[in-house]
Amino acid sequence: NIRVIACGTAMHAGMVARALIEPRLRIPVTVSIASEFRYEEPLIDDSTLTIVISQSGETMDTLMALRHAREQGSKVLAICNTQGASIPRESDAVLYTHAGPEVAVASTKAFVAQITAAYVLGLYLAQVKGAMYRDEIAQTLDSLKDMPRKIQWVLDTQTKTVQEAAKQMVDAKSFLFLGRHVGYPVAMEGALKLKEIAYTFTEGFAAGELKHGPIALVDEGEPVVFIVPPARGRNVLHAKVISGIEEVKARGAYIIAVAEENDPDVERYADVVFWRPACPTLMSPLVDVVPLQLFAMDMAKLKNY
Numbered sequence: 001n002i003r004v005i006a007c008g009t010a011m012h013a014g015m016v017a018r019a020l021i022e023p024r025l026r027i028p029v030t031v032s033i034a035s036e037f038r039y040e041e042p043l044i045d046d047s048t049l050t051i052v053i054s055q056s057g058e059t060m061d062t063l064m065a066l067r068h069a070r071e072q073g074s075k076v077l078a079i080c081n082t083q084g085a086s087i088p089r090e091s092d093a094v095l096y097t098h099a100g101p102e103v104a105v106a107s108t109k110a111f112v113a114q115i116t117a118a119y120v121l122g123l124y125l126a127q128v129k130g131a132m133y134r135d136e137i138a139q140t141l142d143s144l145k146d147m148p149r150k151i152q153w154v155l156d157t158q159t160k161t162v163q164e165a166a167k168q169m170v171d172a173k174s175f176l177f178l179g180r181h182v183g184y185p186v187a188m189e190g191a192l193k194l195k196e197i198a199y200t201f202t203e204g205f206a207a208g209e210l211k212h213g214p215i216a217l218v219d220e221g222e223p224v225v226f227i228v229p230p231a232r233g234r235n236v237l238h239a240k241v242i243s244g245i246e247e248v249k250a251r252g253a254y255i256i257a258v259a260e261e262n263d264p265d266v267e268r269y270a271d272v273v274f275w276r277p278a279c280p281t282l283m284s285p286l287v288d289v290v291p292l293q294l295f296a297m298d299m300a301k302l303k304n305y
Contacts, residue, residue, distance in 0.1 A: 001027060001028045001029070001030070001044075001047070001048050001049075002021065002022075002027055002028070002029045002030070002048070002049045002050075002051060003029075003030050003032060003042065003044060003048055003049070003050045003051070003069065003074070004017055004018060004029060004030070004031045004032070004050075004051045004052075004053065005031075005032050005033075005034050005037050005050060005051070005052045005053075005062060005065045005066070005069070006031075006033075006034055006052065006053040006054065006059075006062060007033065007034045007035065007054075007059055007061055007062055008107070008192065009055070009106075009107040009110070009111050009189060009192060010053040010054055010055060010059075010062075010107070010110075010111075010114060011031065011033055011034075011053070012111070012185040012186075012188050012189040012192070013053055013079075013111055013114035013115050013118065013185075014031045014051070014053050014114075014118070015031050015184070015185035015188070016115050016118070016182055016185050016186075016285050017029075017031075017051070017053075017114075017115065017118030017119075017121075017122070018030075018031050019181065019182045019185075019282065020118060020119055020122045020282055021118070021121075021122040021125070024122055024126045024131055024132060025122070025125055025126060025129060025131050026131065032065070034052075034059065034061040034062040034064070034065040035061040035065075037061075037065040037068065037069075038064060038065060038068045042069075042072075044069055044072045044073075044074045045072060045073050045074065046073040046074065046075075048069070048072075048073075048074040048075075049074070049075055049077060050066070050069040050070075050074045050075065050076045050077070051076075051077050051078075051079065051118075051121075052065065052066045052069075052076060052077070052078050052079070052087055052091065053078075053079045053080075053114050053118075054078070054079075054080050054081075054085075054087050055080070055081045055082070055102055055107050055110040055114075056080075056081070056082050056085060056102075057078070057080040057081070057082040057084075057085025057086060057087040057088050058082070058085050058086055058087065059087070062087060063086055063087055063090070066078075066087060066090060066091065067090065070090070075092045075093075076090075076091040076092050076093075077091060077092065077093045077094070077095065077121070078091035078093070078094040078095070079094075079095050079097060079114055079117045079118060079121075080094055080095075080096060080097065081096070081097045081098070081099050081102065081110050081113065081114075083096060095117045095120075095121060097110065097113035097114060097116070097117050098113070099112075099113040104197075105196075106193055106196045106197050106296070108193075108293050111189065111289060112151070112286050112289065112290075115285060115286055116144065116147075116286070119144060119282075119283075120141075120144075123137050123140060123141065140280075143279070143280050143283060144283065146279075147279070147283055147286045147287065150276070150277045150279055150286075150287050151286065151287055151290055153277050154274075154275075154276060154277075154287055154290045154291060155290065155294075157275070158274050158275060158291050158294075159294060161272065161273075161274060161275075162274060162291050162294045162295050162298060163294075163298050164272075165256060165272045165274075165295065166295055166298035166299045166302055167298075167302065168272075169223050169254075169256075169299070170299060170302045170303065172200070172221075172222075172223050173200075173201065174200070174201040174202065174203075174217075174222070174223075175191065175194060175200060175201075175202040175203075175223050175224070175225060176202075176203055176205065176210075176214060176217070176218065176222065176223070176224045176225070176248075177190045177191040177194075177202065177203070177204040177205070177224075177225045177227075177292075178204075178205050178206075178207040178210060178224065178225065178226050178227070178241075178244060179204075179206070179207055179226070179227035179241075180206065180207045180208065180227075180229065180237055180240060180241055181229060181237055181281070182229075182281065182282060182284060182285050183207070183227030183228070183229055183241070183284070183285075183288065184204075184205075184206045184207070184227075185285065186227045186258075186284075186285045186288045186289050186292070187204040187205065187206075187207075187225070187227050188204035189204070189289055189292065190204065190225060190227075190289065190292030190293075190295070190296070191203060191204030192204070193292060193293055193295075193296035194292075194295070194296045194299060196296070197296050197297065197299075197300040197305065198296050198299035198300040198303060198305065199300075199303070199305065200299065207226070207240070207241055207244045208240070208244075210244055210247065210248070211247070215247065215248070215251070218248050218251045218252075218253050219251060219252060219253075220251075220252035221252060221253075221254055222248075222251075222252075222253045222254065223253070223254045223256060224248050224253045224254070224255055224256070225256045225257075225258070225292070226241060226244065226245055226255065226256070226257045226258070226259075226270075227241075227258050227288055228241050228242070228245075228257050228258060228259035228260070228263065228266055229241060229281055229284065230260045230263075230278065230281060230284070231260075231263065231265075232278075232281075237281075238265070242265045242266075242269070245257070245266075245269045245270065246269060249269050254271050255269060255270045255271050255272070256270065256271065256272045256273075256274070257269075257270035257272070257273045257274070258273075258274045258276065258288045258291055258292065259273055259274075259275065259276070260275070260276055260277075260278055260279075261275045261276070261277060261278065274291035274292075274295075276288060276291075
């Protein structure tokens with residue numbers, strides 16, 4: 001089994017990593033918040049691989065969790081951005097993300113790099129275990145290498161739309177962010193960025209949880225951000241998210257959607273759309289998070305923070 005341990009943004013990257021690794025390897029993957037890990041009395045031993053994720057490599061909660069895992073006999077692999085920091089030094093192995101210094105306190109490029117590192121790790125483990133065919137691995141790596149171009153496309157074509165949306169929403173008192181599958185950690189991350197730099201009360205939820213309470217908070221004009229999966233391949237997932245959009249739209253919510261180009265269902269219901277180019281579902285978080293980071297930045301600028 002594999003335990004992924006991290007805090008904040010790095011934990012959201014870990015949630016994406018779980019969605020990549022567990023189905024491919026058929027090995028249970030659990031994601032734990034580092035500050036809770038030791039107190040859960042986790043079942044780990046020498047058959048557990050512990051993956052710790054940290055931008056700085058000095059996150060104290062993550063470092064303490066790492067030490068606890070090693071005491072239990074687990075091997076520890078760090079995914080880290082800072083060379084020679086405490087976490088990589090105390091791990092059995094390290095994957096450096098080489099994203100360069102994270103100038104903003106709010107982790108942005110580090111998040112994308114952490115997901116990429118986790119993806120490459122997942123592919124390597126799949127190769128060693130014979131869980132994927134060689135050409136399938138090569139194809140997936142090619143898709144991954146194509147992602148920077150797709151991120152650039154978002155930066156080139158969606159920046160204006162994001163700025164306009166921020167202008168319209170600058171006085172909103174709260175936001176809801178909703179997603180399913182790999183869209184769920186992206187929703188959590190989009191919400192976190194808005195809290196962190198625009199000081200706006202925001203909640204990120206799994207979209208299916210909407211009806212179990214949060215929908216009570218949705219009234220006229222409430223901004224709700226949906227991460228919409230592509231209709232290709234997982235149509236049932238797409239249909240579920242669209243039905244969630246219909247539900248809150250009926251209550252007068254203002255819908256912001258992150259969706260794949262030319263999605264007719266999204267065009268029908270959303271007030272604003274941040275488009276992404278077509279990409280494999282599992283890689284969509286790398287692109288989807290970018291307009292949400294820009295949105296938080298624009299909101300913060302408009303509020304003079």
